Amino acid sequence: MHITLTHYLLVSAALFSFGVFAVISKRNAIIVLMGIELILNSANINFLAFSRFGNLNMEGQMAAIFVIILAAAEAAIALAIVLNIFKRFNTVNVDEVSTLKD
Amino acid sequence: METLSTLTTPDWLFYLFAVITVASAAFVAFTKNVVYAAFALLFTFFGVAGLYVLLNSDFLAVTQILVYVGGILVLILFGVMLTNRSISVDIQSETLKFAPALIVTAALLGTLAGFYTVTDWFFGGPGAEITATSTAPNIGNALVTTHALPFEVASVVLLVALVGAAMIARRDK
Structure with missing residues (x-):
């Protein structure tokens, strides 16, 4: 059976679901960030798959490049925030840092 | 100037990269060890880069490896190392509400997969050929x-x- 658009979409759906699972079920903020990276990667696979199979040549790839740029910025900011949370609360478990004011 | 030649990629290459990607992503989602998750993420990023090559975007595959593996993964590992008081490698993360999360995620995956399979895509054909030019x-x-x-x-x-x-x-x- 030849590889079609649906094959790539199914891989990206699996990646998206695992990312969502990591985001909603993990206590450690670092693994939540990893889940976000999985979700962004699945979105990128979708962009490129539609770009190739829809004969849109460059448009999907340009969108994917900007997704990668924003993922880099997001990772830097998020880890800086996580480091600050760890400095203040001495933990990065997302269920223990729910206070707004101490 | 090279002539624009088309390449035929074997189907098993897609399955290889798809299995690497999905299996290591599942490991990231289900493991309790944060360091193991970070290293499984490495395999996910490489698998996704392989899929990018099969999708005719070689530049994005290289960018993926440079930015994700070289930048974001190193940042994440720094985050793992800097946010733990223990000096042991065994850094755990418990799972909150495992069963509801699994149900929601399985429903999401089923919905997406069903939608993708049932939809009669306007461009369901073989798509653009993979060319040898960058x-x-x-x-x-x-x-x-x-x-x-x-x-x-x-x-x-x-x-x-x-x-x-x-x-x-x-x-x-």
Whole structure:
């Protein structure tokens, strides 16, 4: 059976679901960030798959490049925030840092 | 100048990269050890880069490896190491509400997979052939012509984000 658009979409759906699972079920903020990276990667696979199979040549790839740029910025900011949370609360478990004011 | 030749890629290459990607992503989602999750993420990123090559975007595959593996994964490992008091490698993360999360995720996956399989895509054909020429010149041209404004905005966003991250993470305010 030849590889079609649906094959790539199914891989990206699996990646998206695992990312969502990591985001909603993990206590450690670092693994939540990893889940976000999985979700962004699945979105990128979708962009490129539609770009190739829809004969849109460059448009999907340009969108994917900007997704990668924003993922880099997001990772830097998020880890800086996580480091600050760890400095203040001495933990990065997302269920223990729910206070707004101490 | 090389002639524009088309390549035939065997189908098992897709299945190889798909299995690597999905299996290591599942490991990231289900393992309790944060360090293992970070290293499984490495395999996910490489698998996704392989899929990018099969999708005719070689430049993005290289960018994926440079930015994700070389940058984001190293940042994540720094985060793992800096946010734990213990000096052992065994850094655990418990799972909250495992069963409801699994149900929601399985429903999401089923919905997406069913939607993708049932839909009669307008362009369900074989798609563009994989060519032996690089896509980098086209991307470079697009970045300074049709996509010049998003490109400049992205550069400002990156600058602001990195300066902001340095400010936030600074030890003495």
